[in-house]
Amino acid sequence: MSSFEYILQQVINAVSLGSLYALVAVGLSIVFGVLKLTNFAHGDVMMVGAFTTVLLIGIGMPFIPALMCGIIGAAMAGFLIERIAYRPIRNAPDVTRLLTSLAVTYILENFGILVFSSSPRNFPLPATLNDSWQLLDGAITFTNINILTLVLTFVSLIGLGWFITKTTLGIGMRAASEDMAAAQLVGLDINRLIVVAFVVASAFAGLAGVLWAAQAGVVQPQMGFTPLLKAFVAAIIGGFGSIAGALVGGFMLGALEIFIVAFLPDEITPYRDAIVFSLLIAFLLFRPGGLLQPNREVKL
Amino acid sequence: MVRLLLVTLLLVLVAGVAFGAPYLMSDYFVRVLLIIALNSIFVLSLSLSNGFTGVFSLGHVGFIGAGAYVSGILSLTVAQKASLLPNLPVFMNWFSMPFLPATLTAGAFTALLAVIVGYPLMRLSGYFVSVATMGFLIIVNVVLINASNFTRGARTFTGVPLDTSLPWVFGWLVVTLFVLWRLVYSPFGRRMKAVRDDTVAASAIGIDMLNTRLSAFAIGAFFAGVGGSLYAHYLGSFSPVTFYFAMTMNLIAMLVLGGMGSLSGAIIGVICVTLLSEVLRSVERGFTIGDFIVPALFGASQVALGFIFILIMIFRPKGIMGESEFGFGLFRRSANSKIKQGEVK
Numbered sequence: 001m002s003s004f005e006y007i008l009q010q011v012i013n014a015v016s017l018g019s020l021y022a023l024v025a026v027g028l029s030i031v032f033g034v035l036k037l038t039n040f041a042h043g044d045v046m047m048v049g050a051f052t053t054v055l056l057i058g059i060g061m062p063f064i065p066a067l068m069c070g071i072i073g074a075a076m077a078g079f080l081i082e083r084i085a086y087r088p089i090r091n092a093p094d095v096t097r098l099l100t101s102l103a104v105t106y107i108l109e110n111f112g113i114l115v116f117s118s119s120p121r122n123f124p125l126p127a128t129l130n131d132s133w134q135l136l137d138g139a140i141t142f143t144n145i146n147i148l149t150l151v152l153t154f155v156s157l158i159g160l161g162w163f164i165t166k167t168t169l170g171i172g173m174r175a176a177s178e179d180m181a182a183a184q185l186v187g188l189d190i191n192r193l194i195v196v197a198f199v200v201a202s203a204f205a206g207l208a209g210v211l212w213a214a215q216a217g218v219v220q221p222q223m224g225f226t227p228l229l230k231a232f233v234a235a236i237i238g239g240f241g242s243i244a245g246a247l248v249g250g251f252m253l254g255a256l257e258i259f260i261v262a263f264l265p266d267e268i269t270p271y272r273d274a275i276v277f278s279l280l281i282a283f284l285l286f287r288p289g290g291l292l293q294p295n296r297e298v299k300l
Numbered sequence: 301m302v303r304l305l306l307v308t309l310l311l312v313l314v315a316g317v318a319f320g321a322p323y324l325m326s327d328y329f330v331r332v333l334l335i336i337a338l339n340s341i342f343v344l345s346l347s348l349s350n351g352f353t354g355v356f357s358l359g360h361v362g363f364i365g366a367g368a369y370v371s372g373i374l375s376l377t378v379a380q381k382a383s384l385l386p387n388l389p390v391f392m393n394w395f396s397m398p399f400l401p402a403t404l405t406a407g408a409f410t411a412l413l414a415v416i417v418g419y420p421l422m423r424l425s426g427y428f429v430s431v432a433t434m435g436f437l438i439i440v441n442v443v444l445i446n447a448s449n450f451t452r453g454a455r456t457f458t459g460v461p462l463d464t465s466l467p468w469v470f471g472w473l474v475v476t477l478f479v480l481w482r483l484v485y486s487p488f489g490r491r492m493k494a495v496r497d498d499t500v501a502a503s504a505i506g507i508d509m510l511n512t513r514l515s516a517f518a519i520g521a522f523f524a525g526v527g528g529s530l531y532a533h534y535l536g537s538f539s540p541v542t543f544y545f546a547m548t549m550n551l552i553a554m555l556v557l558g559g560m561g562s563l564s565g566a567i568i569g570v571i572c573v574t575l576l577s578e579v580l581r582s583v584e585r586g587f588t589i590g591d592f593i594v595p596a597l598f599g600a601s602q603v604a605l606g607f608i609f610i611l612i613m614i615f616r617p618k619g620i621m622g623e624s625e626f627g628f629g630l631f632r633r634s635a636n637s638k639i640k641q642g643e644v645k
Binding site: 098102 | 354356420421423424426427428430431432434435436438439442443445446545549552553556600602603605606607609610613614617
């Protein structure tokens with residue numbers, strides 16, 4: 001196997017992982033943009049989406065409709081979380097809101113354990129999606145689910161781009177994330193915008209959750225945790241609150257992780273997560289606005 | 301004079317409970333008491349940065365874990381070190397430390413770690429510092445899992461002598477409480493609260509923000525390391541996952557429930573949450589009322605705790621105690637009482 005093919009394979013892996021990170025990070029960024037809330041519960045909304053899909057496939061629904069229902073289930077979970085937990089504390093200090101989102105995580109995760117138990121279950125992926133493609137005499141492999149992930153990521157992100165630039169609601173959402181008070185002054189219905197932001201973000205979480213579980217092959221109540229942490233890093237690298245930033249950050253983080261494992265010596269590889277989170281701290285210190293918003297004023 | 305008497309009385313009472321409890325109570329209650337005291341040390345040390353200084357750290361458990369491992373490694377006997385940690389560097393494998401020096405070393409180590417980590421991080425505020433300290437916790441976890449020459453990696457670290465008894469924990473709790481009480485109700489404590497309440501105004505009147513935050517962070521980390529050492533010698537065997545997000549969440553719940561700006565509140569929070577989870581846990585295992593069998597519901601206690609937590613956030617965001625103290629006037633060190641005593645004219 002030549003080194004070119006090896007590199008190409010790693011690029012494919014990086015894009016595949018990066019698109020998942022980007023999907024999660026986009027949702028985080030939408031919520032942070034509008035509410036200035038670091039939504040820890042985002043990972044558990046992913047879990048809701050994944051479990052909904054798994055249960056529906058279990059009762060005989062085909063994969064694609066089950067995926068749609070998973071997204072809808074996640075969106076509904078997001079709607080309820082906003083209504084029950086986040087709305088009453090919307091104007092509370094940062095720390096209170098951070099804590100509330102931690103509490104929501106805690107509840108959802110343990111509720112998942114209560115209902116489904118904490119042991120992982122298989123994700124019943126249709127066999128066609130597990131078929132793999134072999135290019136260049138097997139030097140490069142990827143499966144149908146990799147392709148589907150990439151396609152769905154791009155379709156949904158283009159859809160999101162259309163939504164936030166062309167529709168009234170989407171433009172309103174961006175206005176609210178720019179300046180909540182001003183948006184309110186010009187007559188935008190803030191409550192509605194926040195609900196919309198939450199539903200959209202949670203739908204993205206649902207999609208990401210299903211795809212993540214499908215690639216991993218298992219679902220379990222704590223499954224949202226790792227992607228959530230990584231998506232935090234991605235969102236902050238790109239510029240927290242910026243949707244484009246979340247995209248860039250997601251793909252960069254995916255590439256970084258894959259390349260650390262692929263090209264660095266074996267003694268360093270296990271410390272991959274330590275490197276990633278050191279990067280997070282470095283960004284917070286030296287470039288808190290992220291890559292895309294270097295001049296943004298950040299309250300310290 | 302009255303205060304001195306009260307303090308002495310209280311100390312005698314604490315000592316009495318610490319030494320007498322094993323004879324008077326069942327093992328179960330002694331264990332609950334010990335867990336309460338241990339968690340009080342954790343939560344008090346957490347309150348220094350998170351409550352009083354307004355730096356909401358999610359990385360405190362990283363210090364507890366570091367303290368536990370440092371103390372654990374130091375306390376293993378030479379023979380245990382040879383069999384459990386064969387790759388330990390030479391300078392560490394020829395001795396074995398007794399409990400107290402190991403605990404102090406663990407505390408000193410974590411305080412030093414806090415200074416190194418805090419020097420950059422304490423410049424951040426709001427959710428930035430929370431996310432960054434969370435990053436620190438994850439880095440500690442990764443290092444604990446991978447530095448297997450020192451920690452046995454993800455496998456259980458075992459063989460730590462079970463030295464932690466009720467008198468030890470109560471003794472350290474009294475020390476922690478005393479030091480924090482002197483700190484929090486002192487000019488330094490007022491600087492901490494000023495930095496918390498309005499960073500800009502505090503800096504404007506000449507308070508060194510970084511210095512104040514860093515001191516609070518490091519002192520909190522010292523007691524976290526001490527608590528970690530006690531915990532290690534209580535458990536005997538543990539693994540990196542013991543010191544991760546579940547523990548973080550638990551400690552934060554206790555702190556927030558009790559009230560973030562109050563030492564007695566921290567302890568009240570610990571007592572409430574510990575008792576509540578003990579009760580809920582026994583409910584969780586399933587029980588029977590007459591002919592009606594309630595099945596075991598694992599995870600239900602955490603769900604209930606989570607809901608209580610959210611209700612507190614919504615209806616009483618300052619926790620049970622808020623900023624006030626409950627302690628028979630022992631905590632009061634206001635100018636008022638000094639004027640009465642004739643110390644301040």
